[in-house]
Amino acid sequence: MGFTVKEIAAALGAKAVGDVDLSVTHAAEPADASPTALALAMNPDYGDTLINGSAQVAVLWDGADWQALGLKAAIIVARPRYAMSSLTKLMDQGPDIEPGIHSTAVIDPTAEIGKNATIGAFVVIGHLVKIGDNARIASHVSIAKGSSLGSDILLHAGVRIGPFVSIGDRFIAQANATIGGDGFSFVTPEKSSVEKVRENLGDQGDINQQSWTRIYSLGNVEIGDDVEVGSNSTLDRGTIRATRIGRGTKIDNLVQVGHNVQIGEDCLLCGLVGVAGSARIGNRVILGGQVGVSDNIFVGDDVVAGGATKIFSNAPAGRVLLGSPAMKMESQIEIQKALRRLPRLMRQFSELQKSVSKNGEKD
Amino acid sequence: MGFTVKEIAAALGAKAVGDVDLSVTHAAEPADASPTALALAMNPDYGDTLINGSAQVAVLWDGADWQALGLKAAIIVARPRYAMSSLTKLMDQGPDIEPGIHSTAVIDPTAEIGKNATIGAFVVIGHLVKIGDNARIASHVSIAKGSSLGSDILLHAGVRIGPFVSIGDRFIAQANATIGGDGFSFVTPEKSSVEKVRENLGDQGDINQQSWTRIYSLGNVEIGDDVEVGSNSTLDRGTIRATRIGRGTKIDNLVQVGHNVQIGEDCLLCGLVGVAGSARIGNRVILGGQVGVSDNIFVGDDVVAGGATKIFSNAPAGRVLLGSPAMKMESQIEIQKALRRLPRLMRQFSELQKSVSKNGEKD
């Protein structure tokens, strides 16, 4: 199986040059590229590697001289990073799910499953579940009662969908992701230490010995179209209203989204991000790895938070954040620089104190 | 199906007023409440929403005038947050597990399972496992040999219980949680770089090229009554003694509890918390999201640690902590304020230096 240069260029909406009927079997980094590979050399740094390597076909940066690079054919792209999306989509072999519905799958007779579904071994689909056309559901997935999923969804092995979850089209969940777990919501008969600390800025007052009582989650999870959720990530149900994830938002691995959280459209949440209960996040927000968002706060549209930023209070739209506690990236960088000089400042200050006190005495 | 106002008030131990025989089908936020919903309007801020909305029945704050709000009936509660526990418990529909034991479940003949169990599809229960009455075990759960669980437990789909784990009554584990994995414990033939860094405060001395040898986990996990563990959280076995979680402690999603860790009663561990091996945590300790606790340290009773606090050393009982490294919340807040002024201080200090040096020259 292979792809001709002409085919690939068409998929990329890009220009093909040289022997466009040549065929490649796979993509490779320039250093690893055999004559049957498509070398991905999307900036001039790869030039020497191509000249010295075995590649005969490559994707090249705009302005590259493919013949000088010793190639037989090439595809020239304007925005290489964007070209990667069409290219990898073309070459992707898809998940490992056999066509049809596996004989071991346990599907409730009231469930409605669209046309052309592929469902793996040991899948469990509950009462009144609805799934659109072209679903691909890998082994060991469970979908609880009353949930509804759109068309062209892809659930990898071991994904858990809780009851009454609502999900749009083209949803992808990586393996062992959990959607629709109960919210983490507990209450004590009298005010708890957390409530008191929040009211009194750090003073928890007298300590009551109380146990926690559960607040059940009656809300569900609502997920728009074109959302992805990474491996082993967890999205909790809302308490009364739904936890919501807007259209086009992508969530990486090991991300925690708490109960009642509202996330807008086209956001990116990187690995190990935690969004605490009832936080609201706007559109096109980007949270780097290990970012934390406190409960009940608001993060405006187009906020970008660097890795490990901890957002404790509302963030206005468009703000670029860094650090813990989060602040404007430029302020954080200025403080970080100052911090590195702080020990020296301390010493210089002592000297200055002495010097001033001496000057004072001299007067 | 529905609930009369009278019924709900009884469940909440609260006062019902108006037409107490009216029936509602579900709870809703005031803005979303239809005439058949129970609007949850637990503080005066919701007053206008009720007046302008369609709600006819509401749970109201103490002192509310239900008639002026345009309602036909109401339930008045003293501590709204606490009322949520009874209310949501009453209305919870429970997990999606069919009554009885599914034909596909693989249950070892030596396992003892109490009365009235509901066990889902593709569950695996091992040799000599004991489970109390009224167990609810969702699909794809596995419980390894020799484990013992109390009555009224609820295990969501894909939960893993390792061998010889001991768990009390009313335990709840959310989907894909893993209890009883092996501890992360490795050793090198000679002192490792970590051991040397700890002894020498940051200096790892000469570097040995050594490989890690595994220390197996012979201990197990012991969990008290009324404990909950969130989705995809992980609790490791002890090396020799057991890892222990005390009665009433609640653990959120994606929390890591290392080998030998001892956690007291009635604690809350929020999402993405990590407790490293052999740490000991007292009773009623609250760890906010993404908090870290170093190995082998002690966190006293009633400690409250704000989100993203990193606890590197022993914390005395009752302390309210914040920051990385953790310190008293009030000290941390004072330092955070000072930090924001640090770049300015640096500039002012330079000026003062110049000014003093000029003064000195003038003398």
Add this chain to the structure above:
Amino acid sequence: MGFTVKEIAAALGAKAVGDVDLSVTHAAEPADASPTALALAMNPDYGDTLINGSAQVAVLWDGADWQALGLKAAIIVARPRYAMSSLTKLMDQGPDIEPGIHSTAVIDPTAEIGKNATIGAFVVIGHLVKIGDNARIASHVSIAKGSSLGSDILLHAGVRIGPFVSIGDRFIAQANATIGGDGFSFVTPEKSSVEKVRENLGDQGDINQQSWTRIYSLGNVEIGDDVEVGSNSTLDRGTIRATRIGRGTKIDNLVQVGHNVQIGEDCLLCGLVGVAGSARIGNRVILGGQVGVSDNIFVGDDVVAGGATKIFSNAPAGRVLLGSPAMKMESQIEIQKALRRLPRLMRQFSELQKSVSKNGEKD
């Protein structure tokens, strides 16, 4: 079943003294040790506990006087921590997997599985998968098409292995770990806010309303011999080249390893560590709990990063790191000390300013 003192000493390569034919059933901490237990008393602090306890057999520190401690037999070890590896290996009962291949396992006829495999219930093994001898695969595991695993592997319940993953000998994966999920890689048609923030140090310029397009993962995951991966950890596939984990590296629970990441040999990654896409990590690197490594950076051989360190830029070989952003541990500790004195410095500075200004006036 039990172990004689003689047997245990042989396994530990250690000296046995006293009645070496005495038998013990299990290991225990000195305080919990019954007469049939092997008390682990590896330093002199345990002396009194032994004298006052019921232990009759113990593992003792070098130089201990076993008779004075009231024992009938003892094993003397030079490096106690290292002795734990042989001792726990000897006494480990292994995972809960019945011998043979469970009748419910779904194994593709093209899969090649070595001799002496034990495979649990509801396991799914895909097309052309290859597994070496003596594999132990617990219930609910799935291994996708084209993957290849070495001999003596142990996969705990619910582990997910994606397609075309390559894994060496003696691999251990704890329950619900996910290996080979798709990388988190998305691109916008025009430059995204992240790209602009990176170029302009925090300024995202004009905001485009763009949606994210997926870059598919064509690369796979390659794992060397003697690697372990903890419960619910996630290792993503590469985009074009493979994500690689070197021989002897151990990964704890809830760790995220992004696409294209290269990790060397004999590393330790503790719980909740996140390594972002395309980062490269050398040999014998140790990352404490909740450490973060930014994308595309390089962490040199023998780097040791303390808990919660956030590494944003390249780290030279041998460096001991702490803090966020990461810096040399000694610099970080110096800054932490200075920080605690910063509020006082601020006050002292104000006083000094006044005093200088007064001195100035006096001139």
